[in-house]
Amino acid sequence: MHQQQFTNRSSNNDNQMLPEYANIPIDPAVENNLLRLRRDMGGSDDLVMRKIHNEGMNMAAAAVVYIDGLSNAMAINQYIFDVLDYSLPRYGEDTSTLDTGALAKKLLNGMGPIRTVSDLGSLYQSLLSGEAIILLRGHQYAYCADIREWKGRDVTESTNQTSIRGPRESFTETLRTNTSLIRRKIKDPRLWLETVTIGHLTKTDVTLMYINGLAKPSVLQMVRDRLGKIKIDGILDSGYIEELIEDNKWSLFPTVFNTELPDNVASQLLEGRVAILVEGTPNVLIAPTQMVTFFQSTEDYYQRSFYASLLRILRFGSVFISLLFPSLYIAITTFHRDMLPASLLISLAAQREGVPFPAFFEALIMEITFEILREAGLRMPRAIGQAVSVVGTLVIGQAAVEAGIVSAAMVIVVSVTAISTFTLPAYSMSIPVRILRFAFMGVAASFGLFGIIMGFFVLMLHLCALRSFGEPFMSPLSPYMHTDMQDALFRLPRWLMFKRPDSSMGASSSRIRKN
Amino acid sequence: MLYKIAISMLCLLMLTGCWSRRELNELLIVLGVGVDWEDGHYLVSFQVVNPSEISNQQKRGDRPPSTLFQGRGKTLFEAARAVTAEAPRKVYAGHLQIYVIGEEAARRGINEIVDNVARDNEARMDFNIIVAKGARAEDVLKLYTPVEKLPSYSMQQSLQTSEKNWAPTIAVTLDEAINKLSSQGSELALTGIRIIGSPEVGETKQNVEKFLPPSRFRYSGIAAFKDDKLSGWLNEKESRGYTDITNNLVSTSIAIPCGDQRYLGIEVTSSSSKIKTRVANGYPEVEVSIRTEGNVVERACTDMDLSDPSTIKKVEGQTKQAILDNAIAAVQRAKELKSDIFGFGTRMEKEHPVFWNQVKDQWRNEYFPQLKVTYKIKMFIRDTGTIENSTIR
Numbered sequence: 001m002h003q004q005q006f007t008n009r010s011s012n013n014d015n016q017m018l019p020e021y022a023n024i025p026i027d028p029a030v031e032n033n034l035l036r037l038r039r040d041m042g043g044s045d046d047l048v049m050r051k052i053h054n055e056g057m058n059m060a061a062a063a064v065v066y067i068d069g070l071s072n073a074m075a076i077n078q079y080i081f082d083v084l085d086y087s088l089p090r091y092g093e094d095t096s097t098l099d100t101g102a103l104a105k106k107l108l109n110g111m112g113p114i115r116t117v118s119d120l121g122s123l124y125q126s127l128l129s130g131e132a133i134i135l136l137r138g139h140q141y142a143y144c145a146d147i148r149e150w151k152g153r154d155v156t157e158s159t160n161q162t163s164i165r166g167p168r169e170s171f172t173e174t175l176r177t178n179t180s181l182i183r184r185k186i187k188d189p190r191l192w193l194e195t196v197t198i199g200h201l202t203k204t205d206v207t208l209m210y211i212n213g214l215a216k217p218s219v220l221q222m223v224r225d226r227l228g229k230i231k232i233d234g235i236l237d238s239g240y241i242e243e244l245i246e247d248n249k250w251s252l253f254p255t256v257f258n259t260e261l262p263d264n265v266a267s268q269l270l271e272g273r274v275a276i277l278v279e280g281t282p283n284v285l286i287a288p289t290q291m292v293t294f295f296q297s298t299e300d301y302y303q304r305s306f307y308a309s310l311l312r313i314l315r316f317g318s319v320f321i322s323l324l325f326p327s328l329y330i331a332i333t334t335f336h337r338d339m340l341p342a343s344l345l346i347s348l349a350a351q352r353e354g355v356p357f358p359a360f361f362e363a364l365i366m367e368i369t370f371e372i373l374r375e376a377g378l379r380m381p382r383a384i385g386q387a388v389s390v391v392g393t394l395v396i397g398q399a400a401v402e403a404g405i406v407s408a409a410m411v412i413v414v415s416v417t418a419i420s421t422f423t424l425p426a427y428s429m430s431i432p433v434r435i436l437r438f439a440f441m442g443v444a445a446s447f448g449l450f451g452i453i454m455g456f457f458v459l460m461l462h463l464c465a466l467r468s469f470g471e472p473f474m475s476p477l478s479p480y481m482h483t484d485m486q487d488a489l490f491r492l493p494r495w496l497m498f499k500r501p502d503s504s505m506g507a508s509s510s511r512i513r514k515n
Numbered sequence: 516m517l518y519k520i521a522i523s524m525l526c527l528l529m530l531t532g533c534w535s536r537r538e539l540n541e542l543l544i545v546l547g548v549g550v551d552w553e554d555g556h557y558l559v560s561f562q563v564v565n566p567s568e569i570s571n572q573q574k575r576g577d578r579p580p581s582t583l584f585q586g587r588g589k590t591l592f593e594a595a596r597a598v599t600a601e602a603p604r605k606v607y608a609g610h611l612q613i614y615v616i617g618e619e620a621a622r623r624g625i626n627e628i629v630d631n632v633a634r635d636n637e638a639r640m641d642f643n644i645i646v647a648k649g650a651r652a653e654d655v656l657k658l659y660t661p662v663e664k665l666p667s668y669s670m671q672q673s674l675q676t677s678e679k680n681w682a683p684t685i686a687v688t689l690d691e692a693i694n695k696l697s698s699q700g701s702e703l704a705l706t707g708i709r710i711i712g713s714p715e716v717g718e719t720k721q722n723v724e725k726f727l728p729p730s731r732f733r734y735s736g737i738a739a740f741k742d743d744k745l746s747g748w749l750n751e752k753e754s755r756g757y758t759d760i761t762n763n764l765v766s767t768s769i770a771i772p773c774g775d776q777r778y779l780g781i782e783v784t785s786s787s788s789k790i791k792t793r794v795a796n797g798y799p800e801v802e803v804s805i806r807t808e809g810n811v812v813e814r815a816c817t818d819m820d821l822s823d824p825s826t827i828k829k830v831e832g833q834t835k836q837a838i839l840d841n842a843i844a845a846v847q848r849a850k851e852l853k854s855d856i857f858g859f860g861t862r863m864e865k866e867h868p869v870f871w872n873q874v875k876d877q878w879r880n881e882y883f884p885q886l887k888v889t890y891k892i893k894m895f896i897r898d899t900g901t902i903e904n905s906t907i908r
Contacts, residue, residue: 334536338639342610342668345544350566352540359538448536454523 021121026142030060030135033142036120037065037127048073052081063135070130072149080132080145115144125203155181158260161425163299170260171282175205178277178284181262182209186269190214196227204235205279209265214272214504219288219469223274238278238285245287247467252432255468257289259426264298270511272504288469292477292488294429295319300491309490316489318420323433325417326363327444327452329410333359335448351407360445362406366414367438369396374418475502542607546581547667549652550591550628551617559594560585561606562656562667569664579720580664583657591631608638612671614689615645615708617652621738621745625703629692629743640690643674646738646745648707654714658732659722670732674706677734682767682783683754684734696743699875700860703740704757707748709733739854741879747852749845756845759838760803760857762788769809771833773816780813781834784897792863794870799882801859804891805838810898822903827896835894842890850884859886 021040027033034049041047046068051060064080066073115131117123123142127133130148155177158170171178179193194208206227210220226245235241242256243249259265260282265275268286276285286293295315300308332339333348340348355362373392397411417437424430436459443451466473476484483499486492498512547562561584568580584606586597598606614632616625632638647655656666663669678686684706687695695703710732716722717730737749737757749757758764764786770778786807793800811821811830820826849856860878864871874882 333539337537337539337542337607338609342544342546342612345539345610346564346566346569346665349539349542349544349564350569352538353567355540445536454526458520458523 024120030063030137066132072147075147116141166302167263175279185266199235200233202234207277209275237281238283254428257286258283288471294426297425305493318423322420327440329413330359331444331448354404543604545608546612549615549656551651552620556587557594560653611642612667615652615655621646624743626743643686645708646705648709658717679765683751700864701858702854702856704856705738707736709735739856741854753845753848756841777815781809782812783809790862792866800887802889806893808895821899831894835892855883
């Protein structure tokens with residue numbers, strides 16, 4: 001069992017209340033409140049209510065309410081009851097007049113912070129996020145003790161973003177764990193957090209993290225505004241947020257970066273970006289972001305710069321391959337045969353002898369087959385997934401060639417294309433590439449290289465027009481930013497990367513102190 | 516945005532010339548074309564690849580690596596189109612390697628041939644043109660060739676290699692041929708190809724089943740053209756002179772007599788030439804400067820001491836003489852044929868345009884045959900290989 005102790009919860013949740021409960025005051029009679037709670041929650045049996053009676057009194061003097069499974073029942077039993085038992089009887093029947101609340105609060109402070117809520121809306125918010133609610137007779141306030149504790153996943157090694165060198169840990173589903181992972185890397189008071197609650201029903205905590213003074217205020221304000229505008233009943237993953245705050249909602253390309261690596265988030269915070277952490281998901285959003293960021297692996301910064309630069313170039317190359325290789329093959333073999341050396345042409349022609357489909361359909365069949373295999377491999381139970389996908393690829397590739405349905409060259413083209421897609425460290429960027437590959441195959445089959453070039457123009461125009469929170473998406477390539485090129489197509493050695501990127505605040509833009 | 520995409524798609528559809536979509540297995544890949552003139556008709560032979568016979572992947576059948584399709588017609592185009600009556604697919608000439616002109620067709624004139632090919636949008640300008648010496652182009656293309664399965668490929672490779680390493684051949688591409696044919700001051704010269712042995716044997720697979728193929732091709736001699744008509748052949752010695760004067764020679768071998776039936780072998784490693792023209796007393800003069808460097812590669816005569824610089828000097832002199840002889844012979848033969856294959860006229864046009872304008876119409880028949888040609892030849896022996904004198908006594 002993993003223990004989560006929450007402290008110092010700051011939340012501006014008042015505007016996110018369910019409207020029907022927001023202004024209902026808390027009844028001074030404890031019983032009435034309990035009845036109301038039970039009725040509101042439909043008698044759900046994870047709602048635990050425990051009353052404390054004063055001697056000789058029928059009416060409950062106090063009650064503790066919590067949700068079983070979200071709170072630490074041991075803490076309630078051992079501590080809250082002890083304190084209440086100890087403090088209540090001493091005042092006999094005068095509980096309604098004395099400020100027992102202040103006393104209880106004082107006593108309870110020993111186990112953690114106590115908040116006071118005065119309406120049912122706030123009460124539910126606290127109760128359902130795992131706090132224990134202490135109701136006292138004669139009080140128009142309820143006291144919330146933060147004893148949240150539930151089962152969560154440990155901080156484990158990332159399975160989706162692996163690296164050879166560098167920190168292994170990845171985010172978990174628990175927001176507080178995630179913020180602490182970042183805090184541990186940046187121990188500076190200027191690392192600020194802002195939490196909002198989004199979702200009428202889920203009331204999910206969403207935390208902004210940024211370094212005050214590095215993050216651009218305009219960007220920060222834009223992030224706040226966009227988050228504030230979200231009116232949705234539920235947020236289950238940061239993907240919800242990502243879709244709702246993107247600049248260009250119809251673009252294929254993601255303009256918000258996401259990662260599950262704390263070191264990646266920390267490095268981006270140091271570059272003046274804003275991290276958006278969502279309760280319940282290990283994927284942290286980062287805004288604003290640039291095209292080149294999707295080509296950067298955290299490992300690039302841990303390995304030597306030459307190796308990192310080589311890998312960068314390799315990744316850019318492989319994206320071009322995975323985007324254009326099948327379409328170039330189609331265009332060149334069906335329109336521009338002159339571009340091939342004679343011996344290659346003959347060899348390709350020999351392979352195509354007897355293949356019944358045009359090159360375009362051949363490519364389409366193979367690409368779709370591969371996408372199916374990939375999807376199947378992903379969704380299948382892990383134990384059989386990998387074996388089946390590998391065998392499937394081999395068998396289908398080999399058998400298709402031997403049956404004369406596709407040419408061997410096409411299998412090579414599709415395989416190289418498929419492998420190239422996997423070099424991208426950011427999965428979210430490989431999706432538009434996969435989709436656009438089909439579009440490019442289409443234009444290649446109808447217009448040849450002209451079509452590919454036109455398609456590429458359109459793609460470039462689109463990319464250059466994209467903005468991420470007002471910042472140009474293709475920067476530093478377009479608009480060209482000289483200082484930012486240090487970490488775009490290649491990575492300069494650390495001792496040459498003096499300046500922070502242009503997207504951060506200009507005031508404190510020097511990374512390295514020269515003295 | 517949608518509007519812009521629609522416009523650009525329309526432009527693509529309407530404006531590009533990209534309608535010629537053909538799958539690879541819908542092509543007849545032509546590697547060699549042969550043209551013969553026969554009984555008042557052109558006979559065009561297309562040597563096309565049988566891709567499945569070439570590929571490593573599939574089992575080899577007993578079919579030849581390439582097939583010949585022939586068409587007959589009054590024009591070349593007609594003849595080429597007549598091929599479709601036999602061939603299963605439409606020919607694709609984009610990868611044409613070699614264009615063989617039969618001797619008879621060459622004597623008749625090659626203007627039509629070059630014109631037709633140059634007009635074609637599919638064929639490139641970089642294939643080589645050769646003349647079948649004393650043979651029909653058709654027979655040259657029917658040959659089974661060893662090592663390289665595709666005869667056209669084999670011929671083209673052989674031509675390229677021998678041009679670099681063997682003096683008497685030149686690889687002329689279509690664009691060069693067009694340049695020569697369209698200029699008044701120079702005539703076209705093409706390498707000749709000869710078939711050794713009988714073409715009937717060469718046509719069968721047995722030809723390549725022997726150690727020494729009974730029938731094979733060989734580049735020999737250079738065909739000198741007058742206008743577009745073949746007017747005569749240069750022999751090997753003259754061909755050497757020709758390539759040397761026209762700066763086409765890269766490397767070759769020269770044999771220097773040094774005793775009874777013994778020759779010293781010289782490898783020419785680099786050779787460059789310059790043609791300068793003069794007008795003296797109203798008559799044109801040409802000065803050919805050749806600068807050659809070479810190595811001694813064979814020392815057949817034991818009495819020659821290669822460690823002695825004076826011997827080297829002597830060898831240089833003899834080599835120089837051999838080069839000079841070749842050059843003189845080439846010019847002599849060209850003069851006989853009244854064919855200025857060296858491009859002296861073109862040189863004259865560039866250096867003395869006023870004079871050229873006066874004489875250009877009489878250049879070929881009057882001025883060129885009486886042209887005074889002087890030679891300035893420099894020859895340097897740079898090396899004697901890895902040893903000086905033979906260890907053999």
